[in-house]
Amino acid sequence: AQSVAQPEDQVNVAEGNPLTVKCTYSVSGNPYLFWYVQYPNRGLQFLLKYITGDNLVKGSYGFEAEFNKSQTSFHLKKPSALVSDSALYFCVVRDNQAGTALIFGKGTTLSVSS
């Protein structure tokens, strides 16, 4: 069965510092991986996706993610954090068994302090 794990409930980082939000996955077949962000009182927003190709994927708002097949990881990164990046981040895998639904991790709250 497809699943994703986000080992950290919360990540704290100072503004201007690099940030990493960790994710590992378990899939059968080719992984289709995504990161979504959820701001308070706003809907889920797509950040980036990995389908195939270059292991470093660039997305919205300066975020990027590195796909590592040997470690089955898909960590989200940003070189310099902003206070406005504070939000709930979800690592997501596409369900390859039925339909095209998304399977979400439990989420990691990113808190960027000024």
Next chain:
Amino acid sequence: EAGVAQSPRYKIIEKRQSVAFWCNPISGHATLYWYQQILGQGPKLLIQFQNNGVVDDSQLPKDRFSAERLKGVDSTLKIQPAKLEDSAVYLCASSLTTGLSKTNEQFFGPGTRLTVL
């Protein structure tokens, strides 16, 4: 481009009452999804439609939940009767798929926050 619309945004009901949520996807999007997001958890799929047909409803509690998308555009999710554990945010999403493509981005609505007392 208009996003996914959902209503109501908030709903408070007592247990054993009924409730319905409405979703209007992005124009032209063939696939529509309903997710349930319980506080502190990631969203979980309830049902997926392709046009007006059901693709996956394996995680829908069919004894109390029902959903329809009769004309292949907007959709309604109903809970009857509601239980305390149904308190959650109900998210609707849509994607531009003409088949079972696995690469299309899903766009989410703002959600309906349901509180069951």
